[in-house]
Amino acid sequence: MTIRSLFFASYRDLAGTGELVLTLSASSTVADLVAQLRASSRTLALLPAAPAVAVNMTYAPLETALRDGDEVAFIPPVAGG
Amino acid sequence: MATPSDGAVLLFWGVVRNQNEGREVNGLEYEAYAEMAEAKLRGIVTEAAQRWGVGEIAVVHRVGKLNVGEASVGIAVAAPHREDAYEASRYVIEELKRRVPIWKREHYLDGPSAWLGGAVPEPEVPA
Numbered sequence: 371m372t373i374r375s376l377f378f379a380s381y382r383d384l385a386g387t388g389e390l391v392l393t394l395s396a397s398s399t400v401a402d403l404v405a406q407l408r409a410s411s412r413t414l415a416l417l418p419a420a421p422a423v424a425v426n427m428t429y430a431p432l433e434t435a436l437r438d439g440d441e442v443a444f445i446p447p448v449a450g451g
Numbered sequence: 452m453a454t455p456s457d458g459a460v461l462l463f464w465g466v467v468r469n470q471n472e473g474r475e476v477n478g479l480e481y482e483a484y485a486e487m488a489e490a491k492l493r494g495i496v497t498e499a500a501q502r503w504g505v506g507e508i509a510v511v512h513r514v515g516k517l518n519v520g521e522a523s524v525g526i527a528v529a530a531p532h533r534e535d536a537y538e539a540s541r542y543v544i545e546e547l548k549r550r551v552p553i554w555k556r557e558h559y560l561d562g563p564s565a566w567l568g569g570a571v572p573e574p575e576v577p578a
Contacts, residue, residue: 379482379554380566422571424552427487433578443484443552449569450481450488450512450553451465451524451544 371438381444384413401432457506459533461540465524467517475560481514484552495546503539505530
């Protein structure tokens with residue numbers, strides 16, 4: 371399946387980009403995506419093992435099953451205001 | 452903003468300060484996942500309005516580079532009574548800081564800028 375990953379703030383610095391599109395095997399979870407990303411580059415290896423994520427703009431646990439075309443936003447600790 | 456039945460109108464400004472934890476700050480740079488941030492803010496405003504029966508709540512948050520003294524967030528609440536206005540306003544700013552996808556990079560006089568840490572939002576749905 372194809373998954374769109376979004377990176378913001380400090381995580382965008384690690385990814386070197388705000389967006390990556392990856393292909394994952396069927397029945398992958400967010401945790402699988404995180405593992406694939408952390409293995410993909412020296413800097414992304416610094417992405418936390420259990421980052422907060424939003425799947426299609428809803429905060430979701432790492433065990434969440436992904437579907438083709440889902441958007442996974444990687445959310446650094448938030449600091450608004 | 453206020454309707455004739457509102458006896459209290461409360462305005463909160465969050466303003467960029469010149470120092471944080473002892474370091475001289477000369478500006479902040481805000482970034483947001485705008486579409487999601489707006490949706491989360493609307494949800495927080497709805498929660499506050501229902502919980503405290505306020506008349507009207509407006510929230511604005513700026514992004515980009517802000518200088519010391521500039522407002523980054525504004526929250527206006529109109530309510531029949533002041534107690535509801537104060538509590539609703541406090542709820543909105545606390546929830547904004549807890550779960551709205553906005554980040555800030557602090558710029559210092561002495562050294563490179565740095566993204567500030569903050570709150571880790573909780574999952575909204577079970578696995």
